[in-house]
Amino acid sequence: MALQGVIDRLKKTSLEEIGVSFSLADILRDMKxxxxxxxxxxxxxxxKYHDFLKKKAEQVLREIGxxxxxxxxxxxPPKATAPQTPPPQAQQNPFENKRRIPKVKKVIAVASGKGGVGKSTVAVNLAAALKxxxxxxxxxxxxxxxxxxxxxxxAKDKQVLAREDGKLIPPVAHGIKMMSIGLLLPSEDTPVIWRGPVLFKAxxxxxxxxxxxxxQLxxxxIDLPPGTGDVQITLGQTAExxxxxxxxxxxxxxxxxxKKGIQMFNEVMIPVIGIVENMSYFVCPDSGKRYEIFGKSRTEEVAKQYNTEILGKVPIEPKVAEFGDLGIPVVLAKEDSESSKAFMSIAERIIKKLTV
Known part of the structure; x- marks a missing residue:
């Protein structure tokens, strides 16, 4: 089997199924x-993609004998040279090919390892706190x-405008410029059914x-989806x-x-600022007594284990959900609430960490 023929075949094998724009040859590090x-x-x-890549490579290689x-x-990361391969080009680590988002000074990703922890509530109120x-x-x-x-x-009724050059102009809600695929769908009941390549382009x-x-902003x-999937990987590959x-x-x-989320961000070379513990405790409005509904927190242990810190703890307050359903972040709707104070404190700590 000819070495160059194998390399040429790998070059023609794209990996668009998992939402990336390179081929098997681009991630080849050694061959014998x-x-x-x-x-x-x-x-x-x-x-995450080892099984897919293995099956893909085996199929291609068996097809050529x-x-x-x-x-x-x-x-x-890739080495300067690869044994036995006459590299036509120096191979690049796809996770190092990043660029700045235009007209933005600081970019903060808000993520969660799983759904149902109030990630979007934190993201929206963090934006409101900074505003x-x-x-x-x-x-x-x-x-x-x-x-x-x-x-x-x-902002469900807000419209997204487009300039002649194709750039999108985001609408403004509560003084915050915002963009969401939800603004571009026919209705809020319309599902988004996209495979990886379409998701990557959007x-x-x-x-x-x-x-x-x-x-400049x-x-x-950036309010990420829960988990450690295609969006997080794409973000790590393309944006600073x-x-x-x-x-x-x-x-x-x-x-x-x-823990999985921290390790994922380390792998895609995005620094972790810290952890926000949401729904941390409940304070009874009648007695003022504090209840740890979810049990004693171990978040501090995890933060120390992974060399990061807790940015703040946000209590359970019914007003947070009520105002969220009304389309008003609690930071703006009820400034004297415990949740609002917690979000303001978290925003202050993030600013200090990003300006050190």
């Missing part, structure tokens, strides 16, 4: 051919499959084709993010996913 036996080493910073295929993975402090703020709802930003910011447009400001809050905030509840089942 002995008769009809082939050994290859592929770059992959996460084991390989009888024995051995595949190994590595998370190390209350006098900053120019944008909010990008990157949860393509479950956009809640338009509801929580009272997210790229949201990141780089929005005219956020005449001058001070902060852009100044830091990520991970939202959790005190439950152990949520903290397990916090």
């Amino acid at each position: 051919i002995e008769g009809n036996s082939i050994y290859i080493k592929l770059f992959s910073p996460s084991d 390989a009888e024995n295929v051995d595949i190994e993975f590595t998370n190390e 209350r402090m006098g900053y120019d703020v944008g909010y990008l709802d990157a949860d393509m499959y479950g956009p809640s930003g338009p509801t929580m910011l009272g 997210l790229s447009q949201f990141l780089f084709d929005i005219d956020w400001a005449e001058d 001070d902060f852009l809050i 993010i100044d830091g990520a905030v991970i939202v959790t509840t005190p439950q152990d089942v949520a903290l397990i996913d916090v």
